[in-house]
Amino acid sequence: xxxxxxxxxxxxxxxxxxxxxxxxxxxxxxxxxxxxxxxxxxxxxxxxxxxxxxxxxxxxxxxxxxxxxxxxxxxxxxxxxxxxxxxxxxxxxxxxxxxxxxxxxxxxxxxxxxxxxxxxxxxxxxxxxxxxxxxxxxxxxxxxxxxxxxxxxxxxxxxxxxxxxxxxxxxxxxxxxxxxxxxxxxxxxxxxxxxxxxxxxxxxxxxxxxxxxxxxxxxxxxxxxxxxxxxxxxxxxxxxxxxxxxxxxxxxxxxxxxxxxxxxxxxxxxxxxxxxxxxxxxxxxxxxxxxxx
Amino acid sequence: xxxxxxxxxxxxxxxxxxxxxxxxxxxxxxxxxxxxxxxxxxxxxxxxxxxxxxxxxxxxxxxxxxxxxxxxxxxxxxxxxxxxxxxxxxxxxxxxxxxxxxxxxxxxxxxxxxxxxxxxxxxxxxxxxxxxxxxxxxxxxxxxxxxxxxxxxxxxxxxxxxxxxxxxxxxxxxxxxxxxxxxxxxxxxxxxxxxxxxxxxxxxxxxxxxxxxxxxxxxxxxxxxxxxxxxxxxxxxxxxxxxxxxxxxxxxxxxxxxxxxxxxxxxxxxxxxxxxxxxxxxxxxxxxxxxx
Numbered sequence: 001x002x003x004x005x006x007x008x009x010x011x012x013x014x015x016x017x018x019x020x021x022x023x024x025x026x027x028x029x030x031x032x033x034x035x036x037x038x039x040x041x042x043x044x045x046x047x048x049x050x051x052x053x054x055x056x057x058x059x060x061x062x063x064x065x066x067x068x069x070x071x072x073x074x075x076x077x078x079x080x081x082x083x084x085x086x087x088x089x090x091x092x093x094x095x096x097x098x099x100x101x102x103x104x105x106x107x108x109x110x111x112x113x114x115x116x117x118x119x120x121x122x123x124x125x126x127x128x129x130x131x132x133x134x135x136x137x138x139x140x141x142x143x144x145x146x147x148x149x150x151x152x153x154x155x156x157x158x159x160x161x162x163x164x165x166x167x168x169x170x171x172x173x174x175x176x177x178x179x180x181x182x183x184x185x186x187x188x189x190x191x192x193x194x195x196x197x198x199x200x201x202x203x204x205x206x207x208x209x210x211x212x213x214x215x216x217x218x219x220x221x222x223x224x225x226x227x228x229x230x231x232x233x234x235x236x237x238x239x240x241x242x243x244x245x246x247x248x249x250x251x252x253x254x255x256x257x258x259x260x261x262x263x264x265x266x267x268x269x270x271x272x273x274x275x276x277x278x279x280x281x282x283x284x285x286x287x288x289x290x291x292x293x
Numbered sequence: 294x295x296x297x298x299x300x301x302x303x304x305x306x307x308x309x310x311x312x313x314x315x316x317x318x319x320x321x322x323x324x325x326x327x328x329x330x331x332x333x334x335x336x337x338x339x340x341x342x343x344x345x346x347x348x349x350x351x352x353x354x355x356x357x358x359x360x361x362x363x364x365x366x367x368x369x370x371x372x373x374x375x376x377x378x379x380x381x382x383x384x385x386x387x388x389x390x391x392x393x394x395x396x397x398x399x400x401x402x403x404x405x406x407x408x409x410x411x412x413x414x415x416x417x418x419x420x421x422x423x424x425x426x427x428x429x430x431x432x433x434x435x436x437x438x439x440x441x442x443x444x445x446x447x448x449x450x451x452x453x454x455x456x457x458x459x460x461x462x463x464x465x466x467x468x469x470x471x472x473x474x475x476x477x478x479x480x481x482x483x484x485x486x487x488x489x490x491x492x493x494x495x496x497x498x499x500x501x502x503x504x505x506x507x508x509x510x511x512x513x514x515x516x517x518x519x520x521x522x523x524x525x526x527x528x529x530x531x532x533x534x535x536x537x538x539x540x541x542x543x544x545x546x547x548x549x550x551x552x553x554x555x556x557x558x559x560x561x562x563x564x565x566x567x568x569x570x571x572x573x574x575x576x577x578x579x580x581x582x583x584x585x
Contacts, residue, residue, distance in 0.1 A: 003477065006479075007477055007478060007479050010479050011390070011394055011479075013386065014386045014387070014389050014390035014394060015390050015394070017382075017383045017384075017386035017387040017390065018386070018387040018390040018391055018395070018401075018404050019404070020383055020387065020449070021387060021404060021407055021408045021411060021449060021450065021453065022403075022404060022407050024411055024422070024446050024449070025407055025410070025411060027422055027426055028414070028418060028419075028421075028422045031421060031422050031424075031425030031426055032418075032421065032425075034425070035425065086321045086324075086325060089317065089318045089321045089322075090318065090321060090322050090325065092318060093315070093318035093319065093321075093322060097315055097318065106322060106326075109326055109329075110322075110325065110326070112329060113325065113328075113329055115503065115504070115507075115565070116329075116332070116507075116562075117506075117507025117508075117509070117536055117561060117565075118507070118509065118510075119507070119509045119536040119539050119540050119543070119558075120332070120336070120507075120539075120558050120561070120562070121332075122540070122543060123336070123539070123543050123551075123554055123555065123558060124332050124335060124336075126543060127335070127339065127543075127551055127555075128331070128332075128335045154325065154328055157325055185307045185308060185310070185311040186311055186315075187307075187310055187311040187314040187315075188307065188311075208413060211413055211415075212413070212415075214415070215414075215415020215416070215417065215418070216415070217415070217416070217417045217509070217510035218509045218510055218536075218540065221510075221540075222540065222543050222544065242415065242417050242510065245417055245420075245421070245510075245514060246417070246510060246513055246514070249420075249424075249513050249514045249515075249516065250513060255429065263421065263514075264421060264425075267417070267418055267421045270415060270417075270418065271414070271415075271418050274413065274414060274415055274418075275410065275414070278409075278410050278413040278414075279410065281413075282406065282409055282410070
């Protein structure tokens with residue numbers, strides 16, 4: 001009897017640990033919501049979402065988040081422009097062309113790119129990539145969106161590549177064999193049969209990469225500057241949402257002030273954006289799995 | 294791209310396109326891997342001359358030449374050990390529940406979806422959670438404990454996912470054999486299933502920790518200091534970690550501090566390499582012992 005009760009207690013304990021993950025999500029939402037709510041008690045939500053000036057740390061304060069949002073978008077788009085074509089090509093090569101031996105070496109090495117700490121990428125962007133780009137683009141400022149965007153692309157390349165490859169490898173062999181039987185080359189099979197068949201899986205990979213780019217912090221905090229500007233020009237210093245949170249955290253902003261609350265409002269926006277992208281991505285992946293199981 | 298080579302395209306032309314495509318893909322891969330090599334080479338070029346015993350054993354300083362990284366190494370080790378102590382039991386317990394008890398219940402599916410989502414939440418958001426929850430609400434202050442708790446939450450999804458993977462590789466015949474001998478469910482899990490899953494669990498843990506040890510943003514957000522002239526001596530100490538010290542040096546305009554940052558990066562990369570080597574050795578040893 002006591003044995004059975006002990007078993008039951010253990011199960012409950014394990015269940016509580018599993019529930020801790022739900023608690024984490026709830027905690028994130030609660031912490032962000034409380035401070036964000038207080039923030040919107042003082043600043044109108046319309047100004048926040050439509051204003052094009054972000055100067056909460058200046059004497060004349062403006063709370064328009066659009067410059068941060070645009071800065072984040074510009075860097076992320078550059079990262080995706082770098083990572084999506086290269087990641088897809090790598091995935092096609094690894095899934096359709098590479099012999100197993102090559103694949104087993106290249107894949108882990110590619111994964112190293114994703115394991116490098118982001119502060120290292122920031123250093124690389126600031127001290128190597130920016131000076132290199134300045135040789136060709138004399139107008140490029142020392143802090144800019146282009147260089148961290150490119151380096152971030154390098155960072156998310158393995159994510160695009162390995163998730164797309166998984167999707168392509170899940171496409172049934174029969175489809176490929178059918179294409180080969182009709183006389184298609186490997187390239188035609190890959191581009192006209194396998195990629196379309198794996199399309200929802202590949203889209204899921206790209207969306208997850210976009211989410212990662214939006215939330216990436218240290219590369220932009222180091223190499224993009226700290227000047228919230230409402231511009232899509234990738235050659236000048238800008239500031240992203242994440243870099244702003246870092247900037248305020250480095251200073252000594254007292255708790256309870258409006259400046260302190262801005263980082264939670266910006267964090268809430270960031271969380272909602274990435275959360276939506278993550279959900280969309282896992283929904284697409286689930287749909288993809290259904291198609292072939 | 295010349296994708297739609299129609300059915301009438303000549304066979305030689307199609308074959309050439311195939312070769313060109315393969316070459317382009319190889320070049321792209323080579324460039325990506327080359328960039329990794331250039332990154333390491335750049336850091337080595339800038340930082341190698343600063344990697345002295347004095348650098349490893351000194352505290353930060355206003356003069357770049359006499360500044361060191363001792364306090365940050367100790368801080369990183371403190372934080373990472375505490376993170377492991379917190380994340381491992383909870384993560385393994387959660388994974389065990391989901392894999393061995395949860396089944397396909399709706400609640401278990403919801404928890405799974407939630408974990409998958411948490412794994413993709415930006416790390417800086419965890420920093421805001423840590424700031425609101427651990428530093429303020431639970432009044433831990435800007436301590437090693439608050440930092441480790443934040444990183445433990447960050448590492449939890451990775452630990453759970455890899456532990457589940459490890460549990461899944463344990464054949465069900467092991468469980469059935471144990472039940473047949475009269476063991477209860479928990480006895481089976483504790484004495485048979487978990488020991489067999491240890492290599493996978495450890496590999497996953499080290500993977501999660503090597504991500505955590507490189508994290509900068511969440512710790513800056515909870516208010517870890519960028520300049521402290523001492524090493525932590527308890528879990529309540531203020532602290533800094535390697536990546537934050539590197540960030541601090543990178544942000545200074547003087548070139549000498551940038552070299553310090555590069556040397557710091559070399560130390561960080563060496564630490565990561567060591568952790569991964571340990572993971573590989575552990576997995577190797579257990580695999581030879583555990584499996585026929």
